Amino acid sequence: MSNFDDFADLNAAIADQIKLKADAAAAKAARDRQKRGGPVASATLAEDQARIAEWEARHEWRAEANIALFERETCTTCETVSERFVQFMRLEAHRHLRDSHRIVRADKADAALSNRVYVQPRLVPMCPDCAEAKGWLLANAHEVDWASETSAVGA
Numbered sequence: 001m002s003n004f005d006d007f008a009d010l011n012a013a014i015a016d017q018i019k020l021k022a023d024a025a026a027a028k029a030a031r032d033r034q035k036r037g038g039p040v041a042s043a044t045l046a047e048d049q050a051r052i053a054e055w056e057a058r059h060e061w062r063a064e065a066n067i068a069l070f071e072r073e074t075c076t077t078c079e080t081v082s083e084r085f086v087q088f089m090r091l092e093a094h095r096h097l098r099d100s101h102r103i104v105r106a107d108k109a110d111a112a113l114s115n116r117v118y119v120q121p122r123l124v125p126m127c128p129d130c131a132e133a134k135g136w137l138l139a140n141a142h143e144v145d146w147a148s149e150t151s152a153v154g155a
């Protein structure tokens, strides 16, 4: 390897370090803006969140597994069990802190990772099948859309 190559490698290493410092400063500035709170343009907020997520993915957290989160609901009256998919998530391990993990929302599964299913158990006092035993005739009940009803209150 010639001296010229050594200098080219050195320059590339210096350029990498400069970019690393600039990225770290941009991610820190974004975190500081989020900590301060207050009015921030939504475009800036979205850019900051993307910048922090990208920084964390490259330097702090390593994806380990896909998670499909399910909810398992057990009716305590008739003991019927039903399951429903809640959302995709991703298990991540911290790159520097041993035994530190986090679970974050994910848009979809990453085919390169292993798949896990997490089940949240939940007990409910009645299900639609045993509502009548609890004195509720659901066939006679008027169904109301929760979101529109609650947003109308106080409007």
Ligand SMILES: [Zn+2]
Pocket: 075, 076, 077, 078, 079, 080, 126, 127, 128, 129, 130, 131
């Ligand atoms: Zn039931």
